[in-house]
Amino acid sequence: MKELRVLLRYVLLGAFLGIAFTKGEVISWFRIQEMFRFQSFHMYGIIGSAVAVAALATWLIKRRGMRTLDGQEIETKVKPSAGLNYRYWIGGSLFGLGWGLLGACPGPIYALIGNGVSVMFVALFAALAGAWAYGYFAPRLPHH
Amino acid sequence: MIETLSQPWPWWVAGPLIGLIVPLLLLAGSKQFGLSTSFRQICAATAPGGIEYFRYDWKRGMWRLMLVLGIIGGAAVAATLLANPDPVVGISQATHADLAALGINDFKGMVPSEFISWSGLLTLPGFVMVVVGGFLVGFGARYADGCTSGHAISGLATFQFSSLVAVLGFFAGGLVATHLMLPLIFGAW
Numbered sequence: 417m418k419e420l421r422v423l424l425r426y427v428l429l430g431a432f433l434g435i436a437f438t439k440g441e442v443i444s445w446f447r448i449q450e451m452f453r454f455q456s457f458h459m460y461g462i463i464g465s466a467v468a469v470a471a472l473a474t475w476l477i478k479r480r481g482m483r484t485l486d487g488q489e490i491e492t493k494v495k496p497s498a499g500l501n502y503r504y505w506i507g508g509s510l511f512g513l514g515w516g517l518l519g520a521c522p523g524p525i526y527a528l529i530g531n532g533v534s535v536m537f538v539a540l541f542a543a544l545a546g547a548w549a550y551g552y553f554a555p556r557l558p559h560h
Numbered sequence: 561m562i563e564t565l566s567q568p569w570p571w572w573v574a575g576p577l578i579g580l581i582v583p584l585l586l587l588a589g590s591k592q593f594g595l596s597t598s599f600r601q602i603c604a605a606t607a608p609g610g611i612e613y614f615r616y617d618w619k620r621g622m623w624r625l626m627l628v629l630g631i632i633g634g635a636a637v638a639a640t641l642l643a644n645p646d647p648v649v650g651i652s653q654a655t656h657a658d659l660a661a662l663g664i665n666d667f668k669g670m671v672p673s674e675f676i677s678w679s680g681l682l683t684l685p686g687f688v689m690v691v692v693g694g695f696l697v698g699f700g701a702r703y704a705d706g707c708t709s710g711h712a713i714s715g716l717a718t719f720q721f722s723s724l725v726a727v728l729g730f731f732a733g734g735l736v737a738t739h740l741m742l743p744l745i746f747g748a749w
Binding site: 422423425426427428429431433434435436437441442443444445446447448449450451452453455456458459461464466467469470471473474476477484485488490491492503506507508509511512513514516519520522523525528532533534535538540541542543546549550551552554555 | 596688702711
């Protein structure tokens with residue numbers, strides 16, 4: 417029971433995110449095109465203000481030594497920050513190619529399905545195939 | 561109230577709300593915002609194929625799959641109860657003109673439905689955007705160990721240099737797709 421209640425938290429947070437993604441038009445293929453053509457501040461404002469709020473709030477949480485709702489310690493895990501690793505710039509550029517074509521990154525793919533753009537099931541399936549292909553080829557890809 | 565909320569939200573409303581998800585996930589259970597890991601989980605759950613990368617306990621990330629379910633549900637609420645009164649997207653005139661020059665005529669909704677739709681899959685641009693684009697999103701996000709949520713929002717907010725490199729890659733790729741690949745596939749069609 418307790419576990420279900422905890423999982424419900426994430427469903428609610430997801431719903432909040434799905435509404436913000438949709439109403440902010442982050443999931444609009446047209447808005448992503450506008451961004452990559454540098455023709456509006458909209459998407460830059462969204463990403464920039466999201467990062468600023470996230471950074472400030474995370475700093476506050478750490479500084480105050482805040483705990484989770486269940487009283488656990490909060491870990492702000494750090495990804496191995498070796499910087500110019502192949503995986504970040506090659507993987508990142510390939511992801512960017514897909515983002516520019518599809519006009520949606522993973523969160524928005526799900527949000528577009530919720531918006532009733534049912535062909536996004538095909539995009540999701542293609543993305544899963546891509547993730548699977550990565551897993552298959554990972555031992556032979558340059559990472560470091 | 562509903563009328564105001566139904567208009568598209570300006571960046572200074574939507575952006576900070578999206579950013580708040582990072583501290584909210586930390587408070588809810590010390591979780592790190594990142595959505596493309598859900599692809600790895602779904603692969604591990606349905607078709608692990610004996611691949612090392614998928615041999616792990618995907619159920620430990622159940623919270624993320626719940627987040628995904630919530631996104632789908634929340635988006636459905638936004639699309640129905642808070643639907644835009646004007647379905648035509650309010651993009652800049654310059655973008656409108658550029659996209660019209662490519663051959664896009666329908667600016668209603670979230671995607672150009674002449675191409676990004678079931679019938680659009682039979683067109684070259686539609687197929688490349690949905691199938692090739694989708695594949696690259698999944699492949700690239702897992703190769704880069706994160707997508708827009710994990711690197712561009714969560715990673716940059718905690719000043720990870722690797723995330724900055726990934727985000728520069730995202731933009732480099734997006735610029736190539738927009739300025740080289742789209743003209744090619746629309747031109748050939």
